[in-house]
Amino acid sequence: MARILVVTDSTCDLPAEWIRQYDIRIVPTYVQFGQESFADDGVQITRTEFYHRMVSSPFHPTTAAGSVGETSEAMARALNDADHVIGITAAAQLSGLFNTFRLAAEDTDPARVTLIDSRQTSMGLGWQVYVAASMAQAGASVETITLRIQRMQPFIEVYAALDTMEHLRRSGRVGWATAVMGNLFQIKPIVSLHEGVVSSVARVRTSHRLFEALVELAHHLAPFDYLAIMHTVNPNGAQRLRDALADIRPETPVPIVDATPVLGVHVGPNGIGLGIVRKIT
Template sequence: MNLLSQVRIVTDSTADIPQELREKYGIEMVPLKVIFGSESYRDGVDMGPDEFYAKLVASNVLPTTSQPSPVDFLDTFKKLAEAGDGPVISLQLSSAVSGTYQSALLAKTMIDDLDVTVVDSKSASYGIGLIAVEAAQAARQGKSKEEILALIAQLRKEMRLYFLVDTLEYLQKGGRIGKAAALVGSLLNIKPILSLSDEGEVYSVEKVRGQKKAMNRILELLKQDLSGRPIQLSIAYTTGRETADELCSLISEHFEVVSVHYTHIGPVIGTHVGPGTVAAFAAPASRP
């Protein structure tokens, strides 16, 4: 097959796909920005996770985040058009939490010589990344645009994801919970479990006392939908690989895990969940 005619996958930096995977599968990434006062950094380009979390902990002010402009997407689309690539599927951060999807849609209207389909992932972090990597693998296998869009829709429907937030500080600073709730929650060692709804909105699944209980609750939630099925598992974390390993081991004890992938939650998502967060992304997998 002529590689230049294959479907190309574009996503944004909130997909938290490691650079080596993006390069391996030819996934184009359009960065969002994280802003500390007057300093602006492109997520995953000018600033990576390690530098970001060190700066986040040291800063007295919560950074802000900014979506890409339509021109940012247009530049990427033009590059693919000039290279003579085939159709493009651009998979973006949930439109319920960011205007990134709308920026990509506007960029699509600005280019005539490239077949671009913009998809609202209705997800975040490696919830987007897992789908993008699977889509890029399918593209490498010569799947058509229609086949890959069907795969994306299936993964969106079947994937389960849960974020375990270690501290309430950043949810409070970001305005998701009040100061009083954050103070009481911290005193009681409350660990929120967050997920995204079918419409891509962030919601609190449960608030559990203690990290181990919260991890066990995530396991129970995964069992409700995926028990008895082999799964592909991805674990994402902000800081503290040990916690990520613990969650991975717990899930692996109760599921037939066909593959495990780790990834670092980047600056934009990390701004809202804070250090110590871990997340599990699980989807049904074919037996090897």
């Protein structure tokens, strides 16, 4: 039986024990403050340190993909340990990661590498990696895994409930006028990512209403095949959200994950969110 390994980038936000269990290979992405660059690995800069710096630094953080060389090395190591590699990256519409992986595949052994644009990030990407890696470990073929992921993608959505629009404004992800008006009236938005497209789905005035709106949205979208709760240094809010969704939890595990700083650049601290795969029909 051919051995298949999955290589992905660090924005996948998968729990560490799952990464170990399925031997998932991770290529770090980077956050930058001015000329300083830190790997998004939780070691060079912790989540807490990142958000502390985010609010205190004169530089708004930016993000960057790992180099082609670094990605090629990770891919070559995976190919040494497997017959075939499936590379799954954050959305090509939002990041240069897919192109970096493509160039790395060309540098190594393109005939033994299959690339998939997840059209997602955080646990929207993570669920695809989890399913691919668990199928690979169970002996599924590259073709079967690829078809399964393609089938999943239209049913995957990420939602983020933001404490402020300020970080979206500074990252350039929303229009200047919209952001200014949102900050002026202290608007708290819920934004979604679906198949590579970022949209605003709700705007409220209070944290209480923001939480309620996210819970209502989740109930509207249920049932789920997979559900993850995400947060940006807001573990209490994440646990409260998980508890509020107890009646619609799927049979699969429901992890709480501290979202990647690469997402936090746009979201800011104190956010909560959902990474869901709706029931595939």
